[in-house]
Amino acid sequence: MNHNLQQLFNIAQKPSKMGIGLMSGTSLDGLDIALCQFTGHGLNTKFELLQFITIPYPDEFKQEVQQVFAKRSADLEKVTLLNAYIGTYHAELILQALERWRIDPQNVDFIASHGQTIYHAPERLHLHKNYPNATLQIGDGDHIAVKTGILTVSDFRQKHIAAGGEGAPLALYGDVLLGNKTGENRVLLNIGGIANLTWLPGDGDFNRVLCTDIGPGNTLIDAVCRKYFDKSYDEDSAIAYSGNVNEGLLTALLAHPFFKEKAPKTTGPELFNLDMVAEAQQQSGSGQITNEDLVCTLSAFTAASIAGFIENNISGDHIQIFTSGGGARNPFVIGELKKLLPSVLIEDSSLLGINPDAKEAILFALLGNEALCGEPISIGANPAVLMGKFCFPI
Ligand SMILES: Nc1ncnc2c1ncn2[C@@H]1O[C@H](COP(=O)(O)OP(=O)(O)OP(=O)(O)O)[C@@H](O)[C@H]1O
Numbered sequence: 001m002n003h004n005l006q007q008l009f010n011i012a013q014k015p016s017k018m019g020i021g022l023m024s025g026t027s028l029d030g031l032d033i034a035l036c037q038f039t040g041h042g043l044n045t046k047f048e049l050l051q052f053i054t055i056p057y058p059d060e061f062k063q064e065v066q067q068v069f070a071k072r073s074a075d076l077e078k079v080t081l082l083n084a085y086i087g088t089y090h091a092e093l094i095l096q097a098l099e100r101w102r103i104d105p106q107n108v109d110f111i112a113s114h115g116q117t118i119y120h121a122p123e124r125l126h127l128h129k130n131y132p133n134a135t136l137q138i139g140d141g142d143h144i145a146v147k148t149g150i151l152t153v154s155d156f157r158q159k160h161i162a163a164g165g166e167g168a169p170l171a172l173y174g175d176v177l178l179g180n181k182t183g184e185n186r187v188l189l190n191i192g193g194i195a196n197l198t199w200l201p202g203d204g205d206f207n208r209v210l211c212t213d214i215g216p217g218n219t220l221i222d223a224v225c226r227k228y229f230d231k232s233y234d235e236d237s238a239i240a241y242s243g244n245v246n247e248g249l250l251t252a253l254l255a256h257p258f259f260k261e262k263a264p265k266t267t268g269p270e271l272f273n274l275d276m277v278a279e280a281q282q283q284s285g286s287g288q289i290t291n292e293d294l295v296c297t298l299s300a301f302t303a304a305s306i307a308g309f310i311e312n313n314i315s316g317d318h319i320q321i322f323t324s325g326g327g328a329r330n331p332f333v334i335g336e337l338k339k340l341l342p343s344v345l346i347e348d349s350s351l352l353g354i355n356p357d358a359k360e361a362i363l364f365a366l367l368g369n370e371a372l373c374g375e376p377i378s379i380g381a382n383p384a385v386l387m388g389k390f391c392f393p394i
């Protein structure tokens with residue numbers, strides 16, 4: 001038998017596996033690396049987060065990726081080079097993390113790599129007749145496998161699209177496996193560059209589970225901070241607290257047609273970007289507001305769009321929201337959310353035993369474990385598929 005297939009067979013049969021999950025999200029802040037131990041699969045999955053680190057990206061790297069990220073036109077040579085470069089770079093960061101944790105790479109059974117999304121184009125966005133939903137993540141998995149010597153599962157989103165989905169949010173699968181509890185009405189809310197949530201009704205009926213993107217998380221706040229404040233984000237909401245909400249602009253932003261589209265739906269900075277903000281400023285005659293008021297209004301926008309979605313789509317007694325992602329550490333956004341949803345308990349996901357910063361990297365580790373030894377899980381009308389492509393070190 002091909003040596004690689006034998007190795008795959010052996011790893012898939014191990015009762016307990018050590019796997020690394022990687023997430024490099026739309027905020028482009030750094031690489032999240034989660035080292036996890038798994039036993040079982042599907043609804044019987046048991047996992048332990050052994051180690052977690054976010055390795056920040058240097059500014060030069062961010063600038064390189066920004067040249068192609070979420071852009072309708074980009075230099076194809078740059079995309080090609082970045083695909084190989086990011087794979088190798090992520091491998092280097094993994095090896096650094098393992099050295100720091102004193103873990104021999106030979107003891108790691110698999111890496112599950114999300115890659116870097118550079119363009120997300122569901123049909124609702126691209127509007128090209130005869131073209132399907134599409135998404136592109138780069139940072140090639142073979143480069144990771146060869147450089148680390150570890151079996152790598154990569155490119156998870158394509159199978160989801162091939163089976164009828166939009167390629168996101170894949171959080172659905174992890175949230176159902178790790179966050180579902182009969183008797184509790186739970187919302188798992190991730191506020192990254194884009195905000196998404198999974199609604200897990202306490203009656204345990206998987207047909208009612210809903211997982212969808214909601215709209216912007218931090219992406220617009222970050223973009224304004226980069227443009228006007230030479231900062232990559234609004235740390236502890238210092239800028240938002242120094243400004244005021246412009247109600248006219250807020251209303252114009254919330255009137256965007258994306259919010260009226262039926263969930264589940266996905267989006268990205270391809271739609272929610274500074275052009276969209278400029279259009280809303282023009283419509284509302286708020287083009288002259290201060291940059292502080294702009295950050296404050298965009299922060300209120302994130303909170304209001306999340307609260308609006310929850311009010312219109314989720315009902316039940318004693319709903320609890322468990323937050324994760326960098327936006328869970330934005331006090332202005334969380335404060336507004338609490339004001340807008342006074343009857344809902346809002347805590348972060350550590351209350352469920354899930355490190356809020358590590359949640360998405362854990363998700364990919366979990367999807368890697370499923371790719372190795374799981375079975376497709378049927379959750380309502382969502383694609384019931386095992387995702388990811390296997391990349392071998394030799
Ligand atoms: N202390 C803080 N105060 C305010 N905002 C914060 C703080 N810490 C992190 N953030 C925000 O969180 C962002 C990073 O979030 P995260 O890493 O969850 O995004 P991501 O995974 O790249 O996005 P996505 O989930 O959409 O792919 C930062 O860019 C910043 O906007």
Ligand SMILES: CC(=O)N[C@H]1[C@@H]2OC[C@@H](O2)[C@@H](O)[C@@H]1O[C@H](C)C(=O)O
Nearest residue numbers: 117120168169170171192194213360
């Ligand atoms: C195409 C893409 O990379 N989408 C990301 C992004 O970041 C948040 C939101 O938009 C979500 O849909 C998704 O990531 C998470 C991990 C997901 O698939 O659940």
